Amino acid sequence: MPHLAFDIGFCAQLGKLQGSVKQGVFDAWEKFERLTLDQLFKDPGLKLESLKRARDPHIRTIRIDQGTRGVVLAPDSGDTYVLLRVMPHDKAIDWAVKQKASINTVTRAVEIRDIAMLDELTPVYESIAPTPDRRLFAKVSDGDLAALGIDETTLRQARALTDPEQLEVFAPYFPQDQREVLEYLAAGFTVEEVWRDVVSIGLAAAPADTTPVDTGDFATAIHRTRTRIALVTASEELRDILDKPFAAWRVFLHPSQHKVAYRASYSGPAQVTGGPGTGKTVVALHRVRHLLGYLRDGDRILLTTYTNTLVGALRTGLATLVEDEALRDRVDIMTVDAFAGRIVSTSRRPLRGSEEETRWAQAAKATGFTGTAQFLGQEYKHVVLAQNLRTLKEYEGCERRGRGSGLPTSARALVWRTIEEFTHRLTSDGLRTYLGTCAEAADLLEADGPRYRHVVVDEAQDLHPAQWRLLRAAAPARPDDLFIAGDPHQRIYDSKVSLKAVGIKVAGRSAKMRKNYRSTHEILSWSTALLVGRPFEQLADDAANETLLGYRSALHGKGPEAYGAESEEAELDALVARVRSWLDSGISPGELGVSARFNKNCDKAVQRLKAAGIPASRLRGDVPSDADAVQVGTMHSFKGLEFRCVAVIGVSEGALPYPRAVTPADIDRLQHESDLLAERCLLFVACTRARDGLHVSWSGTPSEFLVEAGVSQAS
Numbered sequence: 001m002p003h004l005a006f007d008i009g010f011c012a013q014l015g016k017l018q019g020s021v022k023q024g025v026f027d028a029w030e031k032f033e034r035l036t037l038d039q040l041f042k043d044p045g046l047k048l049e050s051l052k053r054a055r056d057p058h059i060r061t062i063r064i065d066q067g068t069r070g071v072v073l074a075p076d077s078g079d080t081y082v083l084l085r086v087m088p089h090d091k092a093i094d095w096a097v098k099q100k101a102s103i104n105t106v107t108r109a110v111e112i113r114d115i116a117m118l119d120e121l122t123p124v125y126e127s128i129a130p131t132p133d134r135r136l137f138a139k140v141s142d143g144d145l146a147a148l149g150i151d152e153t154t155l156r157q158a159r160a161l162t163d164p165e166q167l168e169v170f171a172p173y174f175p176q177d178q179r180e181v182l183e184y185l186a187a188g189f190t191v192e193e194v195w196r197d198v199v200s201i202g203l204a205a206a207p208a209d210t211t212p213v214d215t216g217d218f219a220t221a222i223h224r225t226r227t228r229i230a231l232v233t234a235s236e237e238l239r240d241i242l243d244k245p246f247a248a249w250r251v252f253l254h255p256s257q258h259k260v261a262y263r264a265s266y267s268g269p270a271q272v273t274g275g276p277g278t279g280k281t282v283v284a285l286h287r288v289r290h291l292l293g294y295l296r297d298g299d300r301i302l303l304t305t306y307t308n309t310l311v312g313a314l315r316t317g318l319a320t321l322v323e324d325e326a327l328r329d330r331v332d333i334m335t336v337d338a339f340a341g342r343i344v345s346t347s348r349r350p351l352r353g354s355e356e357e358t359r360w361a362q363a364a365k366a367t368g369f370t371g372t373a374q375f376l377g378q379e380y381k382h383v384v385l386a387q388n389l390r391t392l393k394e395y396e397g398c399e400r401r402g403r404g405s406g407l408p409t410s411a412r413a414l415v416w417r418t419i420e421e422f423t424h425r426l427t428s429d430g431l432r433t434y435l436g437t438c439a440e441a442a443d444l445l446e447a448d449g450p451r452y453r454h455v456v457v458d459e460a461q462d463l464h465p466a467q468w469r470l471l472r473a474a475a476p477a478r479p480d481d482l483f484i485a486g487d488p489h490q491r492i493y494d495s496k497v498s499l500k501a502v503g504i505k506v507a508g509r510s511a512k513m514r515k516n517y518r519s520t521h522e523i524l525s526w527s528t529a530l531l532v533g534r535p536f537e538q539l540a541d542d543a544a545n546e547t548l549l550g551y552r553s554a555l556h557g558k559g560p561e562a563y564g565a566e567s568e569e570a571e572l573d574a575l576v577a578r579v580r581s582w583l584d585s586g587i588s589p590g591e592l593g594v595s596a597r598f599n600k601n602c603d604k605a606v607q608r609l610k611a612a613g614i615p616a617s618r619l620r621g622d623v624p625s626d627a628d629a630v631q632v633g634t635m636h637s638f639k640g641l642e643f644r645c646v647a648v649i650g651v652s653e654g655a656l657p658y659p660r661a662v663t664p665a666d667i668d669r670l671q672h673e674s675d676l677l678a679e680r681c682l683l684f685v686a687c688t689r690a691r692d693g694l695h696v697s698w699s700g701t702p703s704e705f706l707v708e709a710g711v712s713q714a715s
């Protein structure tokens with residue numbers, strides 16, 4: 001019986017397809033399931049046509065609906081066809097005739113390349129190339145390239161390239177597996193590393209096969225291309241993929257993600273890091289699914305993250321991945337703070353951020369401490385709670401690691417008394433701090449014993465040592481106790497901690513993701529420029545630095561647009577115009593995000609959008625927002641989310657960095673540096689939420705972060 005399988009390139013288009021086109025795809029798939037090959041070829045509605053000018057006879061088209069065609073890979077033998085793309089009629093024909101399918105002799109997978117474009121580009125680049133020893137892959141031998149799956153045609157093209165920018169030009173047209181190999185080599189990885197981290201992982205995703213590769217046998221190769229071709233056998237499964245385009249990744253977990261998520265067992269805590277959009281959350285969810293398969297009676301899993309909005313996203317994600325409700329019920333999904341609150345089970349109200357400074361000032365007045373409330377708050381958080389200090393003696397003897405201000409031992413008694421005054425007053429007024437609650441909860445768990453068999457943590461970079469102590473105590477120290485996903489480049493809260501410092505050792509159980517699945521290459525490289533040259537300490541060990549080396553996206557699109565307005569009013573006008581143009585291009589309001597540093601800018605944006613007749617809704621962690629409206633939220637609330645297009649507004653001097661969020665250098669030099677970096681990361685996080693479109697604007701003078709990244713002109 002014939003089948004119509006789906007290529008990852010088609011799945012990437014799903015978010016943009018109209019309902020009628022999706023229905024057309026569904027109907028075509030059903031026809032393949034119902035008819036014989038002979039009937040399919042004769043079917044007047046399907047029009048399974050070969051193309052006169054095609055570079056490859058295996059590439060054909062089918063009718064999807066009036067005016068839309070699907071491009072398919074049609075093998076000579078076998079009955080599984082692959083839907084590669086869906087496009088308007090003329091565009092589809094134009095694209096189809098340029099493509100060529102082949103079988104990679106090393107990965108044994110089907111690859112598609114734009115042979116027409118590559119044939120056109122290659123002689124041009126060859127004619128301007130310097131001597132062979134100054135070209136991009138001069139140090140890699142033909143033999144090594146062949147061993148990594150580079151074929152004769154790609155070899156000639158690769159040999160013409162001089163630098164990574166030229167590779168970027170060729171990349172979208174290259175065959176997929178070969179492209180990945182070349183990108184890793186260009187990023188500085190050795191042949192051995194590329195074999196180990198890229199090629200062999202891909203091989204492991206398909207059944208082992210040691211027979212010689214038949215490069216004409218597409219029927220077999222299609223079934224082996226598990227990382228890019230999805231074979232869908234049930235109509236409900238197809239409906240699911242078509243209706244929930246975000247669910248398509250379930251089908252195509254990259255081998256490097258699969259290896260981490262489905263490793264049978266880790267002998268202790270394991271970690272996955274990687275830049276924004278590299279699928280860390282996806283991997284964490286798949287790990288939960290894997291662990292669910294091995295739970296013993298009574299065992300439970302804690303899946304935890306930083307903000308309430310993300311809890312919602314994790315809940316939805318797990319529901320799409322694990323259909324069995326009874327199984328899902330064995331996973332508790334909540335923020336670390338909510339977990340602490342549950343353990344402590346208190347009626348004391350958590351202190352709001354705005355109340356804290358006043359409370360510190362009151363405590364200082366009571367004890368006669370003359371320093372600032374800011375100093376006290378930071379000392380409590382970064383020294384006392386971070387090091388779990390319980391007595392004045394411990395405090396007097398501690399090394400104030402990471403603090404950039406001196407505090408002689410003689411001065412500590414008064415600080416300690418003030419901290420005690422602060423905590424006593426809180427308790428007697430029926431109040432508590434979130435971090436203090438985590439410390440209390442950790443004590444309780446350490447005394448009473450763990451509550452979970454496994455703990456899976458997302459957005460781990462922002463957790464404080466007290467929160468780590470709590471999570472460590474939540475599961476017994478056994479294999480697969482902790483699975484941790486995070487990215488130091490997205491640290492936006494003031495909690496700098498390395499796992500090593502809190503006794504969580506992930507050495508030998510750590511993986512790094514480098515491929516971004518969310519944003520276009522253009523958005524990604526623009527956003528990454530905001531961080532260039534800044535040091536980022538690793539999550540596992542702060543003695544080593546984290547880099548975005550090899551971090552890249554396979555998607556291409558329009559570059560971000562930066563807009564400098566004369567006034568705030570003009571900036572909001574430009575925002576409305578931009579949002580309207582996105583809506584006019586067929587994007588629905590709920591797929592658009594608008595982010596600003598402050599609540600007041602968010603409120604103004606909502607007002608202006610609404611006044612222009614555009615539905616807009618404030619995104620707040622604890623309140624579900626209107627899914628059919630433009631989502632407007634602070635940069636902090638955008639953490640972990642994603643949107644088709646994002647407008648980041650108010651990126652002006654005085655807003656980013658926000659002076660009140662940055663400790664003055666003369667008070668604490670180290671804290672100053674770390675606060676500045678957090679502000680920079682905040683802008684990075686907001687910009688990297690965008691998939692296809694990014695608009696960044698300011699009024700008056702742009703933020704120094706934009707100026708340093710070379711973006712200061714209106715464009």
Ligand SMILES: Nc1ncnc2c1ncn2[C@@H]1O[C@H](COP(=O)(O)OP(=O)(O)OP(=O)(O)O)[C@@H](O)[C@H]1O
Pocket residue numbers: 246248249252253254257274275276277278279280281282283487490516517518639640641642688
């Ligand atoms: N293998 C894959 N194939 C296609 N899409 C993928 C794949 N893995 C993840 N994605 C998609 O990429 C996007 C980013 O994934 P995810 O949110 O897990 O990344 P992240 O690393 O947690 O991001 P961030 O750190 O920025 O919050 C999501 O839309 C996800 O569905």
